[in-house]
Amino acid sequence: MALVKPVEYEDAPPAVRAVYDDIRATRNTDYVNNFWKILANDPATLARTWQETKSAMAAGALDAMTKELIYLAVSVTNNCEYCIHTHHAAAKAKGMTPSMFAEAMAVIALANANNRLANGYRIDVDDRYRGPA
Amino acid sequence: MALVKPVEYEDAPPAVRAVYDDIRATRNTDYVNNFWKILANDPATLARTWQETKSAMAAGALDAMTKELIYLAVSVTNNCEYCIHTHHAAAKAKGMTPSMFAEAMAVIALANANNRLANGYRIDVDDRYRGPA
Amino acid sequence: MALVKPVEYEDAPPAVRAVYDDIRATRNTDYVNNFWKILANDPATLARTWQETKSAMAAGALDAMTKELIYLAVSVTNNCEYCIHTHHAAAKAKGMTPSMFAEAMAVIALANANNRLANGYRIDVDDRYRGPA
Amino acid sequence: MALVKPVEYEDAPPAVRAVYDDIRATRNTDYVNNFWKILANDPATLARTWQETKSAMAAGALDAMTKELIYLAVSVTNNCEYCIHTHHAAAKAKGMTPSMFAEAMAVIALANANNRLANGYRIDVDDRYRGPA
Amino acid sequence: MALVKPVEYEDAPPAVRAVYDDIRATRNTDYVNNFWKILANDPATLARTWQETKSAMAAGALDAMTKELIYLAVSVTNNCEYCIHTHHAAAKAKGMTPSMFAEAMAVIALANANNRLANGYRIDVDDRYRGPA
Amino acid sequence: MALVKPVEYEDAPPAVRAVYDDIRATRNTDYVNNFWKILANDPATLARTWQETKSAMAAGALDAMTKELIYLAVSVTNNCEYCIHTHHAAAKAKGMTPSMFAEAMAVIALANANNRLANGYRIDVDDRYRGPA
Numbered sequence: 001m002a003l004v005k006p007v008e009y010e011d012a013p014p015a016v017r018a019v020y021d022d023i024r025a026t027r028n029t030d031y032v033n034n035f036w037k038i039l040a041n042d043p044a045t046l047a048r049t050w051q052e053t054k055s056a057m058a059a060g061a062l063d064a065m066t067k068e069l070i071y072l073a074v075s076v077t078n079n080c081e082y083c084i085h086t087h088h089a090a091a092k093a094k095g096m097t098p099s100m101f102a103e104a105m106a107v108i109a110l111a112n113a114n115n116r117l118a119n120g121y122r123i124d125v126d127d128r129y130r131g132p133a
Numbered sequence: 134m135a136l137v138k139p140v141e142y143e144d145a146p147p148a149v150r151a152v153y154d155d156i157r158a159t160r161n162t163d164y165v166n167n168f169w170k171i172l173a174n175d176p177a178t179l180a181r182t183w184q185e186t187k188s189a190m191a192a193g194a195l196d197a198m199t200k201e202l203i204y205l206a207v208s209v210t211n212n213c214e215y216c217i218h219t220h221h222a223a224a225k226a227k228g229m230t231p232s233m234f235a236e237a238m239a240v241i242a243l244a245n246a247n248n249r250l251a252n253g254y255r256i257d258v259d260d261r262y263r264g265p266a
Numbered sequence: 267m268a269l270v271k272p273v274e275y276e277d278a279p280p281a282v283r284a285v286y287d288d289i290r291a292t293r294n295t296d297y298v299n300n301f302w303k304i305l306a307n308d309p310a311t312l313a314r315t316w317q318e319t320k321s322a323m324a325a326g327a328l329d330a331m332t333k334e335l336i337y338l339a340v341s342v343t344n345n346c347e348y349c350i351h352t353h354h355a356a357a358k359a360k361g362m363t364p365s366m367f368a369e370a371m372a373v374i375a376l377a378n379a380n381n382r383l384a385n386g387y388r389i390d391v392d393d394r395y396r397g398p399a
Numbered sequence: 400m401a402l403v404k405p406v407e408y409e410d411a412p413p414a415v416r417a418v419y420d421d422i423r424a425t426r427n428t429d430y431v432n433n434f435w436k437i438l439a440n441d442p443a444t445l446a447r448t449w450q451e452t453k454s455a456m457a458a459g460a461l462d463a464m465t466k467e468l469i470y471l472a473v474s475v476t477n478n479c480e481y482c483i484h485t486h487h488a489a490a491k492a493k494g495m496t497p498s499m500f501a502e503a504m505a506v507i508a509l510a511n512a513n514n515r516l517a518n519g520y521r522i523d524v525d526d527r528y529r530g531p532a
Numbered sequence: 533m534a535l536v537k538p539v540e541y542e543d544a545p546p547a548v549r550a551v552y553d554d555i556r557a558t559r560n561t562d563y564v565n566n567f568w569k570i571l572a573n574d575p576a577t578l579a580r581t582w583q584e585t586k587s588a589m590a591a592g593a594l595d596a597m598t599k600e601l602i603y604l605a606v607s608v609t610n611n612c613e614y615c616i617h618t619h620h621a622a623a624k625a626k627g628m629t630p631s632m633f634a635e636a637m638a639v640i641a642l643a644n645a646n647n648r649l650a651n652g653y654r655i656d657v658d659d660r661y662r663g664p665a
Numbered sequence: 666m667a668l669v670k671p672v673e674y675e676d677a678p679p680a681v682r683a684v685y686d687d688i689r690a691t692r693n694t695d696y697v698n699n700f701w702k703i704l705a706n707d708p709a710t711l712a713r714t715w716q717e718t719k720s721a722m723a724a725g726a727l728d729a730m731t732k733e734l735i736y737l738a739v740s741v742t743n744n745c746e747y748c749i750h751t752h753h754a755a756a757k758a759k760g761m762t763p764s765m766f767a768e769a770m771a772v773i774a775l776a777n778a779n780n781r782l783a784n785g786y787r788i789d790v791d792d793r794y795r796g797p798a
Contacts, residue, residue: 002254003350035251041364041368048455049246052447056243061233071243074245077207079345081251082258083248102577103574107203108207109781110189112778112781113774115777116770116774120737123167125219132400132402175771178771214388235441238383238387238441242448250375254371255351269617269633270630299525299528305520314717315512318509322710326502333503335469340472340506340507344476346513348524355527365459366461369455380434380448380482381473385479389437391433395487498707501707504649509645511644511645513641534787534788535785566789566791588772593762594768594769599768599769601727601731601735602735602738606780607780610777612783612784613784615776635727638721642721647739650748651747654668656699656747
């Protein structure tokens, strides 16, 4: 059970309700998931984290599904159970097929392995890869 | 300086040369980067790692640039200097623009933050996100 | 369930009982938590870990609650479920309010994000921040 | 060398200059460190990261130096060279003495060790530490 | 519950059955554990991961139990619950006694602590330890 | 350059000299490496860390070289440059051959990959691997 209690809409102060309303409008759903209800115990962090998430995850130069895959790669590497479940669902909602997920997992595993080969052998960066483009 | 010396083509045994040749053919370049030259001290690991990398990074259900972004997300999270430099270059070669890289970095930072909010508050996974699809 | 069984006081050898007694005296409680009962399977590690913990967590130049917040920051970053629960409780016992915990969580999330921006962009340390004070 | 070039004030667009000006005013210094000059390549991330940092690091229920110590604990655990140097300097500027730093480092080391003892033995959380307060 | 369903032998395509058969033959048991049944949703990753695991974990210059201890050290550091349970069992099957496990855990804890002391103080590598042997 | 200055023998207080003397006697060398000279700025942490290291790394149920391999596995996973260099040297001094190191690196890479497959797919621990032995 979480360290603090979720804040339900009917018990929430106006600043929290405004965030919940924006989450619902942005995602076109009535459901507000536990992440936001727990953060709502600290309205300032709730508001900042939602703005940050809404901005960073919106389609831009990268499409929204690619951003979910990047988010999943981080969450799997850090072993965040909550984030893996929710962003696996989000990626599927944005078009990720089982094959895409399987390939993403294979790349995540490979990168975690190769990161240690490079770090462990203390491999020098080739001159051609150094410096700003 | 790396813990072991890079193995140059002219000093390499046939099994290592075969891998170098395949790297060159697959990537359409003469350049073999330090990662492979260091792994070549252990020909079995070199051969397996190259096969694994070649298979996992090839375009499939996901395109090659998306796979590079996933690889970068892992490497940045783990702080693998070598891998960040080389896969930043690889992603650019496969079409990543500066805007795409900036957006990917923003998602990587966000996910690393939110992972800790979810883990730190011990947020319970919502029932709807649990279990196989 | 833990990989080994907890060692209860009545079954413990004298060296383990001495540690349990010191834990109780130092913390002014009869309760010995699972961490120590599991470590007791290896009395040498139990004794060293308790001495280390007792010394490092005692008030000194930093007060005891600040040390608990630092401990929590590490535990959240590493996702140690056991340590988050126990040191959240310890920090509260030493005066951490819900607002303090919320602010600490916001800093932990921020630092985890900014760490990746700095590492991922390979940002050079400014000359003025280098070297011993 | 960083993957992108720092953006100097004289070359910066108005939105970036506004952030630099606020950094200078908030910190009461002319110096803008590399972190912000590199992020400035992506003005949206620069603005969000600065707002987040300014809000989260300001004194509140926790004083500013305690927040720097928490930030350091995360940065040391993740091995962010840039962040260790800059936040070591920031913590000193806010009153951290060498003894405080030494004690913080001892707690960081201890927590990283004990996190693995708890995770590795799969120690069950004691009932009394579970659930919201 | 896992994100995808385990693939049972009777429902598996021939390529997956071949891997299951090889696992059984190599390990001299009828039991195929969940790790492989889940990976079987992606037969290419299953085949590559099994080959890699079979090769890397086989006795060579290092005996099989030592390799299990190294695997455990990584899994404890990363907090992989599944891997800790299965490789703790595998190490025991290959001769790891409770004392050996306790000593390994003590070294894992120590290394995680000392890693942070070295990284956090930014300790310079002594000249004598640099460079290839 | 390290955040604090190394403490040389001739400038060290008696408590620090006693540790240096014990390091030299235990290792049968005159050389005291930077790790200890930096920790010496905090004599209490120096003394505790040395005692802990001396105890945990001594041959017992596991031989000294196996302990160095476990230490290396943690250090490579965490990317501690200092620790990789020094414990690579220590392992060699205790009998690690290039083949042993190469095999250890292959296991470390494999485990880091498989940890993410297990965590990312949220694979359930098989009943037979649960609970104390």
